[in-house]
Amino acid sequence: MADERLQSLAASAAKGDSSAFAELYSLSARRVFGLCRHMLGNPEAAEDAPSEVFLKVHRAFQGVAGSYNPEQRFMPWLLSVAGHFCVDQLRRRGLETRIFAPPRQDADEAGDFRVGDTWTESWTSTKEINAHERLLAEAGRDEVRQALAALPEQYRIPLVMRYEGELSYDQIAESLGLKRNHVATLIFRAKREMRALLGPIVRRKDFRS
C-alpha cells in the first residue's frame, strides 16, 4: 500500500509535479538517511545526504543526469541512487582502497566461494550448527549493534547495502565496481566476521550476569 503510494507519487513527480516530489521526499528521506548513516559512518555527513540524493533524483526525473522509468519500483531505485552517492563520497574520502582491494590476508583462508560448492570443512566435521551461528541469531540488538560498528569498512558497506538498503547483489556490485560473486563473498564473510565478533561480546555479557 505504502509502496503503491510511493509509486504513484514517483510517477507524478517524474512528470514535474513539485508537490508530489515534496511528499516523496518526506516519505522516503529517512530511508536514504538510514542507509547513508551506515555507509558513511558519520551522522553529520549523512544528514546532508537526503537532500543531495534527492537533488540527483530531481535531475534524473528531469532527464538531466541519469533517468527514472516509472515502471521501476521507486524505493530500490532511490536506494541504489543513495548507494551510488555514498560510494562516491567514500571514494572522495580515499577509502576506496579498503573497499575495493581484493581480499588480502584472508584470501588463503577459503578462496573465493562459488555458488553450488558443497561441504565446507567445518560443516562436515561438526555436523552441528556452529555455535557462532546460533549466537548471532540469538544475540540482543545491543550486541549486534556493537558488532556492526566493529566491522571493517570493506564488509560493512556491502552488508549495509544488502540489509538496510535491500539492494540486490547486482546493484551492489555495480555501485562498488565489483563482480557479483565478490559481493556475495563479502556479504558472507561479513556475517561470519560478525559471528566471530559476537562470540566475545556475548560471552562477556554472560560472564557479567
Add this chain to the structure above:
Amino acid sequence: MNCFSEFTYSVYADRELPAAEALRVEAHLETCPRCRALVNTFYAENRLIGDVLAEAREELAVLPELQNASPSRLILGMLGALAGVILAFRAMLVGVSEWGLSQLGLLEPFSKAIEWLDPSNMAARLNLMFTGVFFIVNEGASMLPWLLTAVGSVLFVAALVAASVYVARRRPPRFHSAIMFGFLMAILIVPRASAVEIHKNEPSFRLPAGKTINESLMIGGDVAKVDGDVNGNLIFGGRHLTVTGHIKGDVLCGDQTVEIEGTVDGNVFSFSQATMINGKVGGSVYSWSQNIRLGEKGSIGGDLLSFAADTEVGGEVTRDIMALTSSALLSGTTGHDVTVRGDALTVASGAKIAGDLKAYMRHPDRVKIENASSVTGKTSIELAERGAINNDRYSNGSFYFWQMIQLLGAFVVGGVLMAMYPTFYTGAKQAVGYAPVPLLRNLAIGFAILVAAPIAMGLICITLVGIPLAIFTLIVYMMGLYFAKILLAAVIGEAILQRPSLNKQDALTALMVGLVVFFVVINLPFAVGATLHFIAFCIGLGAFAYRLATASGMPVVTVVHDNV
C-alpha cells in the same frame, strides 16, 4: 544427496541464487532438517541485522530541508547576512536620528544615501534609478573599465571566499583540503606581498630625488621624505610625510601632517591631522583630517571628499567637492558641484564653481559669498534640519484617508490576482512559508532583487537599445514590489484566522484581515514600522520571485519541511 555449502545457503537466504540452483537447494532442504535449521538461522540473522540497521533511520530527529546545492545556499546565506547588517544599520540610523542625535550632521548623508532601500519611499528609488541612468549615459563610458574591474574583483573575491568556505566545510577535513584552504586564505589575506618594499621603524626615511622604487613603498617611522619616484603605492604611518617626487599609485597615510608637493597619479587617502596639497593629484582626495588645504598651485583630478574641521580649497578640483566640515573656504576652481554641510562657508572672490553650489548650514547667516566669485549653476542654501520627526502625520486626517485608499487598492488588486491566477497566487503564498529557513531564503532573495534590480536596469540602459527593456523591467519590478505586500498580507491573514483559505470568500477575508494588520504594523512610529515594513517587503518579494521562478519551470527544488 550432499548438503550444500554454508556459502550457498547464505546466498539462497538472500534470494540471490539463480532459479535452477534455488530449486535444487529447496529440494535438498525438504529432506535435510539440519540444513533447514541453518537456513532458518540465516533468515533470522538477516532480519536481525536489517532491524538493527534500520534503527538508525530514527536518529534523524528533523528531516533536513530539501535544498539546492551548497554553493547557492552559501550565497543566499551571505546575502541574508548582508541584508541583516544593512537592516540593522538602517534601523540604527533611523532610531538615532529620531532620538534627535542627528545634530552632529553626520548621519544624514548616510541615511540619505540608503533611503532608496526604504520600500515606502518610491520616489527615492526612482530618483536613484534615473540618477544612475543619466550618470551612466553621460559619464559612464569613462567609468566602464573601472566598473568592470570593480565587478570583476568583487566576483573574484566572492569566488575565493566561497571556495575556501566550501573546502573548509568538507567533512572530514583532510590534509590536502587543509593545504588548499590555507592557500586560498593566503591569497585572500596577503595583498600582493611580493611587490612591497617595507621600511619599518626608521626614524627618518628619505628617498632621494632621481631614485625610483619599482614596487609599492611602505614606511613606518617618524619622518619620511619622498623626493624620488614610486611606481606603486605609497603607504605611510608616522608623524610627517613630505612627497615631492612622483607617486604612480595611491597614497595612503595616517600621520600628523602630510604635505604633497609632487605628483600623485592615483588617489590620496589621508587620515592626518593636517593635509596640505600643493602638488598635483591625478585621482581623488579622501581626507579625514582636522585641516585640509589645497594650495593655490595644487590640483585634484577627481573629487575632493573632506571630513574636516577646516576645509580650504585654493587650487583646482576637476570634479565635485563634498565637504562635511565646520568651516569651508573656497577660493579656487571647481569643475562640477560643491556640496557643503557644516557651520560656516566662505566663497572668496576669485572662486569659480562650474556646477551647483549646495550648502546645508546650521546658520545660514554664516554663509558668505563674495561678489567677485562665480557660480555657474544654482546656488542653494538650506537650513540643516535637526532630527525632524514626522510623527505629526498621525494627527493629520488625510493620512488615514490615504492609507485607507491604499489598503482598498491593495485589496482589489489582490482579489483580481487571486481570481485570474489562482494557482500562482496559492503557490506564492506557500512559498512564503512559516519555517525560519524559507523565511530567511525569501528575505535574502527579496533583498537581492531590491538591490540588484535598479543596478541591472541602469546597466541595461548603457546600451541605448536596452532602454525599452529597462522600462519593461521597471514595470515588472514595480509590480513585484506591489504584489509582495499583498502576498504577505494574505499569509498573515491566514495565520491570524488559523486556517488555510479553501474557498474564495475565506481567501478574501484572510486578505482583508492581513492587509489591515499589515498597514497598521508598517505605520508604527519610530523605526519599528519602517524596519518591519522592510523585512516584510523583502520576504514578500522573495517569495514572489521564488514562485515566479518555480512556475516558469526553472529547476528550483521545492522546499519541504517535515511536519511530522
